[in-house]
Amino acid sequence: MTKLSVNINKIATLRNSRGGDVPNVLQVAKDIESFGAEGITVHPRPDERHIRYQDVRDLSPQVTTEFNIEGNPIKQFVDLVLENKPTQVTLVPDAEDAITSSAGWDTVKYKDFLTEVIQEFKTNGIRTSIFVDPNPKMVEAAQFTGADRVEFYTEAFAEKYSQGNKNGILPYVECAKIAQEVGLGINAGHDLSLENIKFFKDNIPGLLEVSIGHALIAESLYQGLEVVINKYLSYLK
Ligand SMILES: CC(=O)[C@@H](O)[C@H](O)COP(=O)(O)O
Numbered sequence: 001m002t003k004l005s006v007n008i009n010k011i012a013t014l015r016n017s018r019g020g021d022v023p024n025v026l027q028v029a030k031d032i033e034s035f036g037a038e039g040i041t042v043h044p045r046p047d048e049r050h051i052r053y054q055d056v057r058d059l060s061p062q063v064t065t066e067f068n069i070e071g072n073p074i075k076q077f078v079d080l081v082l083e084n085k086p087t088q089v090t091l092v093p094d095a096e097d098a099i100t101s102s103a104g105w106d107t108v109k110y111k112d113f114l115t116e117v118i119q120e121f122k123t124n125g126i127r128t129s130i131f132v133d134p135n136p137k138m139v140e141a142a143q144f145t146g147a148d149r150v151e152f153y154t155e156a157f158a159e160k161y162s163q164g165n166k167n168g169i170l171p172y173v174e175c176a177k178i179a180q181e182v183g184l185g186i187n188a189g190h191d192l193s194l195e196n197i198k199f200f201k202d203n204i205p206g207l208l209e210v211s212i213g214h215a216l217i218a219e220s221l222y223q224g225l226e227v228v229i230n231k232y233l234s235y236l237k
């Protein structure tokens with residue numbers, strides 16, 4: 001059984017575009033949970049272009065499923081996570097001006113840094129996961145940071161799959177084996193969608209959790225559009 005954690009960054013993007021409170025991020029998170037999702041993921045970025053630090057504070061006491069906070073562990077992020085004590089923190093090495101996450105950690109080069117931050121989170125009872133490319137060397141070295149899990153960066157798989165190339169799964173299969181051998185739990189995310197999720201899940205043994213945002217929100221828009229348009233039409237008759 002793989003848990004679905006819904007990334008609600010895009011809900012915050014929509015809200016921020018008008019400066020008001022529609023849609024209400026907290027209410028959407030509660031609804032997502034009531035529809036059966038097993039977790040809520042947020043990825044506050046330093047410019048707060050979508051999820052704001054205050055959203056994290058508001059969500060933290062209200063999320064009743066697994067709360068996963070993702071981000072680059074700069075001081076203000078570490079403080080935010082420690083203040084809110086989510087179920088899981090996922091460390092992502094993204095640049096401040098990154099449009100979205102675009103690479104996993106170099107777990108060899110940043111071993112000491114990651115070990116230190118992870119230790120602090122674990123001491124505070126927070127499960128830790130580190131975002132990694134499907135690179136055997138990086139997954140192997142992740143065990144020495146003390147992380148509980150790795151999150152496979154699935155963009156490369158998703159891109160190949162959308163072009164009809166199913167071989168993009170192979171590095172992930174190899175890395176999943178390594179992760180299991182060295183005792184790391186397996187999460188995955190980035191560009192997973194209704195199109196590719198079943199194939200990914202069926203090929204990755206021990207997949208504990210996926211976090212999905214961009215495609216899931218776009219798919220929800222498409223699948224909800226007809227219902228909503230028909231409601232408007234009925235009121236306009
Ligand atoms: C860690 C990761 O894979 C990201 O996909 C993510 O959390 C999405 O971030 P944005 O919503 O800022 O693109």
Ligand SMILES: NCC(=O)COP(=O)(O)O
Nearest residue numbers: 007189190191211213214
């Ligand atoms: N960790 C990945 C995530 O939270 C969502 O990524 P995406 O589905 O928005 O690409």
